[in-house]
Amino acid sequence: MVKVTLRLRPTLFAVIALLLAAFSSYAACPLPPPKVCGEFFKAKVVIIGTVTAKQKVDRPGEGLIESWAYQLSVTRVLKGLAADPLMVYSEIGSAELPLQVGSSYLLFVEEYKGSLLIYSCGNSRPISEAQDKIRQIEEIGMAANGAIEGRVVSYLPAPRGGWKGLEAVRVVATGDTGEHSVVTNGDGWFHIAVPPGTYQVRAEGPPPTVVLDLSYDDSDNHVIEKGRCGQLWFVGDAPPGIERSHDFKW
Numbered sequence: 001m002v003k004v005t006l007r008l009r010p011t012l013f014a015v016i017a018l019l020l021a022a023f024s025s026y027a028a029c030p031l032p033p034p035k036v037c038g039e040f041f042k043a044k045v046v047i048i049g050t051v052t053a054k055q056k057v058d059r060p061g062e063g064l065i066e067s068w069a070y071q072l073s074v075t076r077v078l079k080g081l082a083a084d085p086l087m088v089y090s091e092i093g094s095a096e097l098p099l100q101v102g103s104s105y106l107l108f109v110e111e112y113k114g115s116l117l118i119y120s121c122g123n124s125r126p127i128s129e130a131q132d133k134i135r136q137i138e139e140i141g142m143a144a145n146g147a148i149e150g151r152v153v154s155y156l157p158a159p160r161g162g163w164k165g166l167e168a169v170r171v172v173a174t175g176d177t178g179e180h181s182v183v184t185n186g187d188g189w190f191h192i193a194v195p196p197g198t199y200q201v202r203a204e205g206p207p208p209t210v211v212l213d214l215s216y217d218d219s220d221n222h223v224i225e226k227g228r229c230g231q232l233w234f235v236g237d238a239p240p241g242i243e244r245s246h247d248f249k250w
Contacts, residue, residue, distance in 0.1 A: 029095055029121035030216040031233035032151055036136040038216060038231045039122045044111040045080030046137065048127060049073055050104045052085060060089050061115030067091045070099050070118075072107075078137055082109075088116045095119040106130035140227035148173050148222065149191040150215065150232030152184050152203045165189065166236045173222070175199035198223050203234040 040046060049072035057069045067089040074084040088109055090097045097120040099105060104127040109116050118124055123133050152171065153163035165188025172181045176197035184190045184203075199222040213219055215232040222230050 029119075031214050032216060032231050034122040034216055034231065035229055036123050036133055037140060037147075037227060037229035039108045040079060040137055040140060041225060041228045042110060043079060043108040044116065045082045045086075045109045046078040047072070047074050047082050047086065047107050047109065048076040048078070048104065048130075048134075049086060049107065050075065051099045051101050054099065054101055056092075057089070062113040064089065064112070064115060064117075065091050065093065068096070068098070072105075075104070078134070086116070088118050090118050090120075095121050097124055106133055143227035145193055145195050146224035146226060146228040146230070147191060147193050148180075148199065148201055148224065148230045148232065149189070150230075150234070151188045152190070152234045152236055153188050154236045163235075169234075169236065170204045171201065171234075172204060173199040173201045175222075194224055196225050199230075201230075201232055203236070 034042070051070050052073050053071040055069045056066065058066050060067050060069060070088050070090070072086045072088065074082050074086050086109075088107065090099070097118045099118075105124060106127055107118050107124045108122055109118055111117070125133065148171075150171075151163075152166045152169045154166055156162050156164050165184070165186070167184055167186045167188065169184045169188070169190075170181055171184065171190045171192065172179060173192055173194060174180075175194070176199075177195045180192050180194050180199075182190050182192050201219040201222050213232075213234055215234070217230045217232060219232050219234075222232075224230055
């Protein structure tokens with residue numbers, strides 16, 4: 001669940017729609033871009049497989065838009081239980097992951113309302129480009145601890161647009177093993193090594209108080225396992241017209 005503090009105005013619907021789109025299945029990419037050590041734990045299954053058939057389908061499952069349906073012959077399962085053949089979907093849009101019949105892939109497959117989805121924002125890729133990713137998966141089981149990492153940013157309005165990292169913001173993770181904190185670097189990034197456990201993570205000023213939490217992971221109930229890198233993205237000031245007001249969740 002993503003927690004956002006905002007006040008809605010009629011003129012802001014386009015901005016809010018953009019933010020919401022990032023968390024409606026996978027119409028857009030999450031922030032920050034998932035690493036193997038984060039996406040592996042979110043995936044329902046991780047496989048190596050070969051595409052045997054594909055078909056364009058309209059709304060193949062609850063909450064999905066028009067998608068490509070891919071049938072795969074599974075050659076190796078790296079996480080979870082996978083049927084063989086396996087059917088996965090990729091929604092047509094900015095996060096679409098196009099696959100070719102006859103080609104083999106490393107795929108991180110997530111479950112969304114009963115459907116198995118793949119998308120282009122993470123670490124899924126042709127097997128010919130996946131050896132380093134497979135090595136990182138194999139190293140996860142060797143780790144003794146985990147990590148919480150991410151970025152604290154401010155929004156840059158047009159014409160520049162995008163995000164600007166915020167330096168010297170204190171990020172605090174509080175959990176079963178006590179309190180762990182670090183200060184962001186010059187580009188807003190932070191990394192906290194932590195033992196396995198459940199954490200609440202917050203970013204504190206100066207400079208600003210965090211207004212939006214657009215994290216890939218849940219900062220309020222942040223479960224860290226051995227080898228897992230939790231990934232967070234805090235916005236220190238809001239896009240134009242969004243004000244601190246009340247908690248809005250989706």
